[in-house]
Amino acid sequence: MNPIVNRTTLLNHYLSERKNSSYLEIGVRNGENYFAVNAKRKFGVDPNYFFAKRALLKSWLKKSNRTQRMFRCTSDHFFLHHAAQVCEKGEFDLIFIDGMHTYEQSLQDAVNSLSFLKRDGRIVFHDCNPWSEESAQPHIPSGKVSWNGDVWKTIFHLRQHQEIFECFTYEADEGLGILKWRNNASDLIPPELSPQPSIKNLTYADLQKKRNEYLGLRVLEM
Numbered sequence: 001m002n003p004i005v006n007r008t009t010l011l012n013h014y015l016s017e018r019k020n021s022s023y024l025e026i027g028v029r030n031g032e033n034y035f036a037v038n039a040k041r042k043f044g045v046d047p048n049y050f051f052a053k054r055a056l057l058k059s060w061l062k063k064s065n066r067t068q069r070m071f072r073c074t075s076d077h078f079f080l081h082h083a084a085q086v087c088e089k090g091e092f093d094l095i096f097i098d099g100m101h102t103y104e105q106s107l108q109d110a111v112n113s114l115s116f117l118k119r120d121g122r123i124v125f126h127d128c129n130p131w132s133e134e135s136a137q138p139h140i141p142s143g144k145v146s147w148n149g150d151v152w153k154t155i156f157h158l159r160q161h162q163e164i165f166e167c168f169t170y171e172a173d174e175g176l177g178i179l180k181w182r183n184n185a186s187d188l189i190p191p192e193l194s195p196q197p198s199i200k201n202l203t204y205a206d207l208q209k210k211r212n213e214y215l216g217l218r219v220l221e222m
């Protein structure tokens with residue numbers, strides 16, 4: 001893993017290539033990453049976000065943080081009730097998926113996000129490359145463990161549609177999954193993008209055996 005490049009560096013690298021960029025973060029928590037992202041328009045979604053007064057004041061040094069819009073709800077609720085009102089179809093240059101770390105929810109977040117992503121935009125997923133069975137378990141652990149969940153199955157699933165999407169994982173910051181439409185692909189979202197029992201039933205041992213193939217690991221050099 002490259003300890004220097006993390007999610008924020010990569011997101012800002014992608015955004016630096018775009019003009020008047022628009023960004024959505026699903027799962028914001030305390031704004032550590034969200035406030036540090038450089039986009040002209042920013043939207044965040046999290047049912048339990050909490051911004052410390054100090055972090056909020058500091059964030060205002062960046063102009064876009066003064067106009068950012070946070071939604072206190074789940075990502076499903078946001079896409080169902082708010083997204084069409086506050087953003088256009090194809091609004092976002094970049095969407096960061098870092099909410100509920102399950103296969104089912106991260107796949108649903110990806111499907112919903114695709115409608116609001118620019119044709120040449122990118123989705124970045126956090127937590128795609130877990131390094132222990134405990135951190136990769138599909139349910140929120142009771143003890144203190146850094147939980148990646150089974151988001152890796154979403155990357156595996158999306159990689160089954162290579163003719164439509166480019167999808168791979170950078171070996172940095174818990175595994176940063178990247179999703180892009182291929183240039184010549186139709187932008188119809190394939191109906192097969194619903195959770196599959198055969199994928200849900202994959203185990204951590206399966207991942208261990210074929211980590212490179214399942215995730216499409218790449219070294220991130222910036």
Ligand SMILES: C[S@@+](CC[C@H](N)C(=O)[O-])C[C@H]1O[C@@H](n2cnc3c(N)ncnc32)[C@H](O)[C@@H]1O
Nearest residue numbers: 027028029032033046047048074075098099100
């Ligand atoms: C790992 S934290 C996000 C960290 C943040 N993206 C960062 O990089 O600093 C995950 C967040 O997802 C939120 N979350 C959980 N379920 C969610 C859902 N269904 N929709 C949106 N956010 C969710 C949690 O409240 C939590 O704050």
